Amino acid sequence: MNVEVNYKSISRTSSHIPFLKTRLQVGMATKESDLSGSGGLSRQNSGVAGPWESDLTAVQHSLKFVKKLEEHYVCPTCKGVVLNPHQTGCGHIFCYRCIQGLLENSPATTPACPLDRGLIKSDEVFQDNCCKREISNLDVYCTNSPNCSHRMTLCRLQEHLQTCQFESLQCSNAGCSEIMQRKDLQEHLRISCSYRMEPCHYCKHPYTCCQLEDHERHSCPEVEIKCPNKCSQMIKRCMLEDHANQCPEVQTDCVFKKYGCFVRVGGHIPPLSVLWNPILRQRISSCSRTISIFRSGWKLQSRNDCILNGSKSLFDPLGWVVADTDVVW
Numbered sequence: 001m002n003v004e005v006n007y008k009s010i011s012r013t014s015s016h017i018p019f020l021k022t023r024l025q026v027g028m029a030t031k032e033s034d035l036s037g038s039g040g041l042s043r044q045n046s047g048v049a050g051p052w053e054s055d056l057t058a059v060q061h062s063l064k065f066v067k068k069l070e071e072h073y074v075c076p077t078c079k080g081v082v083l084n085p086h087q088t089g090c091g092h093i094f095c096y097r098c099i100q101g102l103l104e105n106s107p108a109t110t111p112a113c114p115l116d117r118g119l120i121k122s123d124e125v126f127q128d129n130c131c132k133r134e135i136s137n138l139d140v141y142c143t144n145s146p147n148c149s150h151r152m153t154l155c156r157l158q159e160h161l162q163t164c165q166f167e168s169l170q171c172s173n174a175g176c177s178e179i180m181q182r183k184d185l186q187e188h189l190r191i192s193c194s195y196r197m198e199p200c201h202y203c204k205h206p207y208t209c210c211q212l213e214d215h216e217r218h219s220c221p222e223v224e225i226k227c228p229n230k231c232s233q234m235i236k237r238c239m240l241e242d243h244a245n246q247c248p249e250v251q252t253d254c255v256f257k258k259y260g261c262f263v264r265v266g267g268h269i270p271p272l273s274v275l276w277n278p279i280l281r282q283r284i285s286s287c288s289r290t291i292s293i294f295r296s297g298w299k300l301q302s303r304n305d306c307i308l309n310g311s312k313s314l315f316d317p318l319g320w321v322v323a324d325t326d327v328v329w
């Protein structure tokens with residue numbers, strides 16, 4: 001339910017009531033004005049908090065007043081200092097938030113004042129700017145005392161807390177939920193925050209510190225890692241593909257595959273170095289043996305065919321290959 005609370009504008013209050021009149025006098029004066037209907041000022045919806053008090057709700061119950069807080073500045077509902085004071089018809093002063101709560105929680109009936117059981121009618125409630133001024137000028141210690149020794153009027157407290165070195169703050173880096181005093185924030189941001197940005201030692205791209213280790217270990221293109229084919233060389237991650245074309249441990253087809261050798265060998269060795277490569281020499285000789293076995297098998301088959309067909313010539317399709325390899329190796 002939307003409850004309308006009415007108040008007298010500042011100009012009306014100040015024109016009728018001298019500065020720092022008590023809230024009771026304000027209430028009486030207002031009532032007189034209401035009864036007479038004079039003043040010609042329109043009523044407005046209330047609830048507008050001063051900029052200095054709008055953020056005080058969080059510390060309302062931990063404020064440290066230099067002098068003991070007078071009873072009439074204490075809200076009858078929340079027992080804290082009255083913030084954005086609103087006066088009832090019975091002359092008691094509540095926080096706007098609290099009087100609004102009382103009215104909203106009793107939509108069917110008229111709520112009673114907790115102090116004198118007087119009925120609280122919404123059209124009799126008004127924003128008490130005189131009381132607001134008095135409260136705004138009360139002296140308080142910084143809410144971070146005794147660490148901080150500053151004292152000021154209540155209306156300057158928020159301003160002070162914006163720079164107070166002992167105010168608790170959450171780290172401003174996205175993802176970091178650490179809370180510390182303002183005096184420690186710079187060092188945290190510079191040295192210890194896991195979410196600060198740092199350039200990668202290798203590729204120089206910026207990463208949050210908590211991602212950096214993972215980046216360097218698993219994805220940085222400039223980090224040297226062991227060849228995954230175990231050739232014992234250290235290769236930059238971005239060069240792995242190129243290296244795979246030269247790595248002696250990468251298994252490739254025998255250069256004689258087209259002649260029928262299916263042995264897989266290590267290393268992509270350029271043709272000119274074939275003669276000087278002992279590993280490949282060994283592979284090729286085993287390749288030759290394989291071809292010899294093929295040839296023997298073929299000759300036997302061919303001879304049997306000759307006998308069966310009565311032919312005199314032997315056909316050896318692999319003979320020239322083996323002859324070649326025999327010459328070279």
Ligand SMILES: [Zn+2]
Nearest residue numbers: 075078095098
């Ligand atoms: Zn209150």
Ligand SMILES: [Zn+2]
Nearest residue numbers: 090092113116
């Ligand atoms: Zn009352």
Ligand SMILES: [Zn+2]
Nearest residue numbers: 142148150164
């Ligand atoms: Zn302070």
Ligand SMILES: [Zn+2]
Nearest residue numbers: 171173176193
């Ligand atoms: Zn942080």
Ligand SMILES: [Zn+2]
Nearest residue numbers: 200202203220
């Ligand atoms: Zn990197």
Ligand SMILES: [Zn+2]
Nearest residue numbers: 227229231247
């Ligand atoms: Zn390698």
